[in-house]
Amino acid sequence: MSLYNQTQTPGTLYVVATPIGNLADITRRAVETLEKVDWVAAEDTRHSKPLLHALGINQTLISLHEHNELQRSEQLLAKLKNGENGALISDAGTPLINDPGYHLVKLLRDEGVNVVPLPGPSAVITALSAAGLPTDRFTYEGFLPAKANKRLAILEGLATEVRTLVFYESPHRLMECLQSMQTAFGEEREIVVARELTKKFEQFVSGKLHDVYGYFIENSDKVRGEFVLMLKGAPEKSEEAGEAALIEQDKMIQVMLKQSLPVKQISEIIAELTGEKKKPIYQRVLELKAQS
Template sequence: MATPIGNLKDITQRAVEVLASVDWVAAEDTRHTRPLLQSLAINQSLISLHDHNEAYRSEQLLERLQQGETGALVSDAGTPLINDPGYHLVKLLRQHHITVVPIPGPSAVITALCAAGLPTDRFSYEGFLPAKQGKRVLALERLKEDVRTLVFYESPHRVQATLADLHQVFGAERPMSVARELTKKFEQFVSGTIEEVKHYFEQNADKVRGEFVLMIGGAPEKEAVALSEWDGLIEVLLKQGLPVKQISDIVANYAGIKKKPVYSRILELKAFIE
């Protein structure tokens, strides 16, 4: 069940009704969830479920559900399992054919993306980058050619170092947007090139507070500068009788180029072969 990521008014009516009706609530941190329930005048039993106890706690909760109880799973903020505990519990319940009903609501990833001004038709959520710089740079190197919008979470004490690494690996001109303090009083979006965003936070250290969502535009798709290099593969696939659209998808994905010029080239070769 999703819970607010900052503004308590963002909880849904359905979530309130479910929280009030279940036998217990499994929470990442009961000290964090209790004030939320109290604000809703709900006094349900709270059970801790976090990274360090999820394995055995999941077995306990499974047994209680098999006995006919009902429960809800929440994280400290946002949607459970999205960089929060709950995967092992949900997997276990599915394996034992226990009904799992998602109660949708706030998610920092989606909230940030919809206001960032970056492409959202394709994106990759990567969670937190490694804390150590060497591993962080290596992770970024593996992603720098990805054409999708990339989304990361970052903590305030590491955000400037991460921006420096993004600048090093992705270059100065890649577009990006940074969201912080989402849905709270001091919510802020900073957008521009990586260079501009990095410079902003270097000059405004007082803004390096709260939880951050970093969003980086994808790498430019490679243009079909030498489509003829793929003529051999195209001809083989045509002779195998594959449809033009399927061949276009195969070649474009394999070569990392746009489908439209590939499609046109296939039609040219098809006419020549026939």
């Protein structure tokens, strides 16, 4: 007898969250569903087979990863339309959160096929719940680009974001990422780094960016496992302070316009001084130039 009175409607895909480390975090509903479906689509069948074996589940596994998702989605759609039930899992955590599955789920929704989510572990939420940072508003940015210039450009674009920022990072890029963050946000921005969540060596390291960077320099043996990086958002500006800042900015622009400096150069100078994005400043310089 099902503990949850769960009935499976033919032709349904169940999106099933699996543990991010501790096998005991699997839900009863997830186990029950994985046992009853006709097949399980997995990001890496070599990784998922031991997981299902540990749960005592003998199931047909179908690979679905970033390189075959478009083609595989059409195949799974046909199976579901034929009345089969399937489950989608990733290597760890909730599928589609930085893992394959988006194209499949979108296709099924577009085709009117039933998609049912089964909630469970997620590294983002797990890390935030114990970080001690504001969680009423946050933005998840996933993995940053590997190339330093692209990574820095994205971080600089987030420098004035007031929400808590959440990133994933791999051990071989952690130190480079922390360096880029210091350049973009300043050494004093507060950060919490979570590693090996729910596992034996779970750890949270918190403090100013330069302090956390220094910790990992001195403890290079800790630069291993999977990381969630959480940064405190930029302080919110009051409406009055914002208006005052804009007035001062306009004064600086007008002074430089009187000196006949090029619009592009003025916008670059103002952006450097204020930390604001160049595009809106450039537009404002053009407006003030037209008025003068």
